[in-house]
Amino acid sequence: MSELKNDLLLRALRGEEVNRPPVWMMRQAGRYLPDYIKLREKYDFFTRVETPELACEITLQPVDQVGVDAAILFSDILVIPQALGLQVLLEEGKGPILPRTVQTAADVDALTVDGAAERLHYVTDALKLTKKELNGRVPLIGFAGAPWTLLCYMVEGKGSKTFDKAKQFCFTQPELAHKMLQKITDATISYLKAQVAAGADLVQVFDSWSGMLSPADFKIFAQPYLLQIADALSGDAPVILFPKGSWYALPELSKSSAAGLGIDWSLTPELARQMSGGKITLQGNFDPSKLLAPIPQIQREVREMIDAFGTQYYIANLGHGILPNIPVDHAKAFVEAVKSYNS
Amino acid sequence: MSELKNDLLLRALRGEEVNRPPVWMMRQAGRYLPDYIKLREKYDFFTRVETPELACEITLQPVDQVGVDAAILFSDILVIPQALGLQVLLEEGKGPILPRTVQTAADVDALTVDGAAERLHYVTDALKLTKKELNGRVPLIGFAGAPWTLLCYMVEGKGSKTFDKAKQFCFTQPELAHKMLQKITDATISYLKAQVAAGADLVQVFDSWSGMLSPADFKIFAQPYLLQIADALSGDAPVILFPKGSWYALPELSKSSAAGLGIDWSLTPELARQMSGGKITLQGNFDPSKLLAPIPQIQREVREMIDAFGTQYYIANLGHGILPNIPVDHAKAFVEAVKSYNS
Numbered sequence: 001m002s003e004l005k006n007d008l009l010l011r012a013l014r015g016e017e018v019n020r021p022p023v024w025m026m027r028q029a030g031r032y033l034p035d036y037i038k039l040r041e042k043y044d045f046f047t048r049v050e051t052p053e054l055a056c057e058i059t060l061q062p063v064d065q066v067g068v069d070a071a072i073l074f075s076d077i078l079v080i081p082q083a084l085g086l087q088v089l090l091e092e093g094k095g096p097i098l099p100r101t102v103q104t105a106a107d108v109d110a111l112t113v114d115g116a117a118e119r120l121h122y123v124t125d126a127l128k129l130t131k132k133e134l135n136g137r138v139p140l141i142g143f144a145g146a147p148w149t150l151l152c153y154m155v156e157g158k159g160s161k162t163f164d165k166a167k168q169f170c171f172t173q174p175e176l177a178h179k180m181l182q183k184i185t186d187a188t189i190s191y192l193k194a195q196v197a198a199g200a201d202l203v204q205v206f207d208s209w210s211g212m213l214s215p216a217d218f219k220i221f222a223q224p225y226l227l228q229i230a231d232a233l234s235g236d237a238p239v240i241l242f243p244k245g246s247w248y249a250l251p252e253l254s255k256s257s258a259a260g261l262g263i264d265w266s267l268t269p270e271l272a273r274q275m276s277g278g279k280i281t282l283q284g285n286f287d288p289s290k291l292l293a294p295i296p297q298i299q300r301e302v303r304e305m306i307d308a309f310g311t312q313y314y315i316a317n318l319g320h321g322i323l324p325n326i327p328v329d330h331a332k333a334f335v336e337a338v339k340s341y342n343s
Numbered sequence: 344m345s346e347l348k349n350d351l352l353l354r355a356l357r358g359e360e361v362n363r364p365p366v367w368m369m370r371q372a373g374r375y376l377p378d379y380i381k382l383r384e385k386y387d388f389f390t391r392v393e394t395p396e397l398a399c400e401i402t403l404q405p406v407d408q409v410g411v412d413a414a415i416l417f418s419d420i421l422v423i424p425q426a427l428g429l430q431v432l433l434e435e436g437k438g439p440i441l442p443r444t445v446q447t448a449a450d451v452d453a454l455t456v457d458g459a460a461e462r463l464h465y466v467t468d469a470l471k472l473t474k475k476e477l478n479g480r481v482p483l484i485g486f487a488g489a490p491w492t493l494l495c496y497m498v499e500g501k502g503s504k505t506f507d508k509a510k511q512f513c514f515t516q517p518e519l520a521h522k523m524l525q526k527i528t529d530a531t532i533s534y535l536k537a538q539v540a541a542g543a544d545l546v547q548v549f550d551s552w553s554g555m556l557s558p559a560d561f562k563i564f565a566q567p568y569l570l571q572i573a574d575a576l577s578g579d580a581p582v583i584l585f586p587k588g589s590w591y592a593l594p595e596l597s598k599s600s601a602a603g604l605g606i607d608w609s610l611t612p613e614l615a616r617q618m619s620g621g622k623i624t625l626q627g628n629f630d631p632s633k634l635l636a637p638i639p640q641i642q643r644e645v646r647e648m649i650d651a652f653g654t655q656y657y658i659a660n661l662g663h664g665i666l667p668n669i670p671v672d673h674a675k676a677f678v679e680a681v682k683s684y685n686s
Contacts, residue, residue: 164632164666171636214608214630248609265557266591287557289507293514323507 003136009070010139010201012315013238013259013281021306021314022069023338024141025331026242026262027321028062029074032328035061045090049075055126056133063138066328067335070139071130073195075123077145077206080187081154083116095159102154103169108180117190124198131199142200144192146207146243147184147225151177154184163212170221177221185225189232196236204240204262205229211245211264218246223253230258240283244320250275265319269308283315286334291318291326295333302337311342346479352413353482353544355658356581356602356624364649364657365412366681367484368674369585369605370664371405372417376671378404388433392418398469399476406481409671410678413482414473416538418466420488420549423530424497426459438502445497446512451523460533467541474542485543487535489550489586490527490568494520497527506555513564520564528568532575539579547583547605548572554588554607561589566596573601583626587663593618608662612651626658629677634661634669638676645680654685 004010008022030036036058039048048054058074078088078096089097102108131140153159155166170177192203210222222243230239234257242262243249253261254276263272263284272282286305291298306316316338322331347353351365373379379401382391391397401417421431421439432440445451474483496502498509513520535546553565565586573582577600585605586592596604597619606615606627615625629648634641649659659681665674 162632162666164635164668167630167632168635171633171640211609215611217630245609248611248614266554266588268558268591271591287510287560289505289510290514292507292511297514323505325507 004139004201005136006069006138009315010238012313013202013240015279015281015313018311020341021309021311021316021338023316023335024068024070024072025062025066025318025322025334026072028066028068028331029058029072031324032322032326032331033061033065034328035065040092045076045092049079050122052122052126052129055122056130059126059130059140060133063134066332067339068138070141071134072141072143072204073123073127073130073200075126075143077143077150077208078153079120079123080116080144080150080184080191083119083191084111084113084183084187086111086154096153098153098157101157102151102180105176108176108183111180111183113183113187113190116187117194120191120194123191124194127195127198127200139201140199142192142195142198142203144188144195144203144205144229146205146210146222146229146241147181147188148213148222149207149209150184151181151221152209152212154180163209167212167217170217174220181221181225185228189229192229192233193236196233200237202238202240202259203233204242207241207243207246209245210243210249213246215248218243218249219252222246223249226253226258227256230256234259240315242283247272247275251277254280260315262317263319269305273309279313281313281315282309283317285319286317288318288320288323288326291322291330291334295330298330298333299337302334303341306338306341347482347544348479349412349481352658353581355656356545356583358622358624358656360655362654363684364652364654364659364681366659366678367411367413367415368405368409368661368665368677369415371409371411371674372401372415374667375665375669375674376404376408378408383435388419388435392422393465395465395469395472398465399473402469402473403476406477409675410682411481413484414477415484415486415547416466416470416473416543418469418486420486420493420551421496422463422466423459423488423493423527423534426462426534427454427456427526427530429454429497439496441496441500444500445494445523448519451519451526454523454526456526456530456533459530460537463534463537466534467537470538470541470543482544483542485535485538485541485546485580487531487538487546487548487572489548489553489565489572489584490524490531491556491565492550492552493527494524494564495552495555497523506552510555510560513560517563524564524568528571532572535572535576536579539576543580545581545583545602546576547585550584550586550589552588553586553592556589558591561586561592562595565589566592569596569601570599573599577602583658585626590615590618594620597623603658605660606662612648616652622656624656624658625652626660628662629660631661631663631666631669634665634673634677638673641673641676642680645677646684649681649684
């Protein structure tokens with residue numbers, strides 16, 4: 001790691017002193033960037049994900065063009081369901097569709113953990129290539145979807161406002177649900193370890209739908225698997241857990257082996273610090289829609305956010321992925337406002 | 344009010360002693376009830392809303408068939424945008440579409456507050472008829488959408504996962520947004536007063552999308568208008584505010600003139616009591632998807648919920664609207680579990 005020219009993100013995760021917080025943006029690779037949109041017109045989604053040269057090129061774009069302090073691999077959380085044996089279709093601009101969903105014990109048994117990480121060799125190939133191309137400029141982030149969020153898609157078969165089919169599966173067949181969550185967890189741990197071995201300097205676990213669960217159900221169906229992943233990876237690389245909407249879990253997760261916790265914008269920085277005990281690095285939590293505000297307002301609110309979080313044990317980020325309709329100069333203004341803090 | 348045979352809900356809202364909590368379910372009228380589905384096949388959505396006899400019949404169904412302690416008028420929050428001059432289309436099973444949205448100062452000027460409440464005479468007619476048909480069996484609840492939530496639809500033109508266009512409107516034209524929110528508020532206050540005059544024993548204000556706002560933006564774009572409505576109505580009837588997802592606002596809203604606060608299932612009852620100071624009636628917060636669980640589990644978790652909230656200053660309810668795919672016997676089991684608590 002010492003070869004990194006900019007190791008702010010890793011320093012922040014280790015709680016080492018930094019002169020300003022590091023900044024990156026969830027989903028920074030893709031979506032809103034004109035050079036990405038050009039590639040999108042030539043290659044379909046999974047071609048972009050599965051071709052290391054394309055994934056690498058897309059991953060580097062925000063580093064070169066927006067000036068973030070980290071690269072996060074261009075990929076998708078649904079590669080794990082694919083590697084476990086499910087088909088995933090993605091129509092541009094629409095959500096994913098899984099034509100065959102998981103409903104029965106036979107469906108869970110059919111999920112193939114053995115070799116799942118190896119089947120995602122295109123991800124590790126892309127990480128190796130990106131690591132080389134980055135040449136130590138900034139750290140490289142690997143990632144995976146959290147088991148609960150992946151179960152949501154694998155049972156529901158598509159996005160949902162309520163994921164009530166996924167919940168029904170868990171509430172009516174809890175043993176089967178846990179068996180499935182464990183299989184996803186096992187595959188995810190191997191996958192993330194392979195990402196670290198291929199060059200990822202840290203990994204983030206996205207539990208995009210954990211906030212659909214009550215605090216009690218989060219402890220049953222989400223938290224144990226997040227903790228397993230954090231425990232299994234913490235010897236390999238720093239882990240950031242991002243259970244979106246699950247602000248209520250901050251006190252428990254702050255005692256985990258995760259190095260950082262992502263938070264969304266439903267929480268004030270002050271309360272997030274209070275709930276997490278002040279001793280774990282927090283990441284977030286600018287409302288992604290606020291990047292549509294005028295630039296002076298973005299600059300002012302970024303300063304207020306850093307004032308509130310403090311500059312230490314902190315990673316500036318959005319509270320969820322950047323939206324496709326964000327003007328690039330607004331994204332740059334966000335990043336620049338963090339970089340010029342204190343200067 | 345003294346003529347009510349079952350005034351549990353009103354007693355709970357006044358903080359008077361009750362031998363068990365009252366129970367009703369958001370969106371209890373419609374959706375999952377077979378007799379409603381039969382009516383849906385004969386009459387389109389706005390015919391059902393605008394025909395007092397149909398709205399009355401649908402409103403009474405859950406009282407007769409599920410045994411809830413209150414009736415809530417079958418209607419829609421988007422009648423206010425209609426009364427202000429916007430067209431609202433609703434295709435069965437899909438979200439609403441507003442073909443002409445609000446974008447400019449001229450659009451806001453064109454919203455006609457004068458006479459808006461009067462144009463919704465079919466709602467007051469339905470309330471009068473329902474009040475008569477109820478014959479004092481249970482209280483009758485009137486309702487409206489909160490100004491922020493209505494602005495979301497009026498600017499965005501449809502449902503959205505992020506309501507970023509609505510937010511962009513507010514962030515880039517805040518003065519215009521406040522002018523619009525005030526117009527919606529003024530119309531809503533007249534509308535809710537007319538509902539009380541027509542027989543509503545209490546009113547609930549649904550801020551379905553307030554949780555999309557950060558705590559700071561909630562204070563700017565949602566809270567002031569919720570407080571205005573609560574203040575204006577509190578002399579007429581008890582007001583329940585339900586800002587879904589805005590758990591962070593509980594400390595402030597508990598000091599308002601609202602008689603009750605609705606909460607969703609992202610919050611434990613214990614924390615909700617703590618944040619709201621213990622002196623205001625709370626309503627909620629069963630995960631609507633949990634009605635898909637086996638009946639014994641519903642019964643057990645309802646008892647645990649009441650244990651945690653306590654039986655006083657409490658209204659048992661779901662944490663959001665009942666889902667269309669809930670079996671009627673599961674809805675009944677929820678209601679019965681509350682009614683048999685302590686017995």
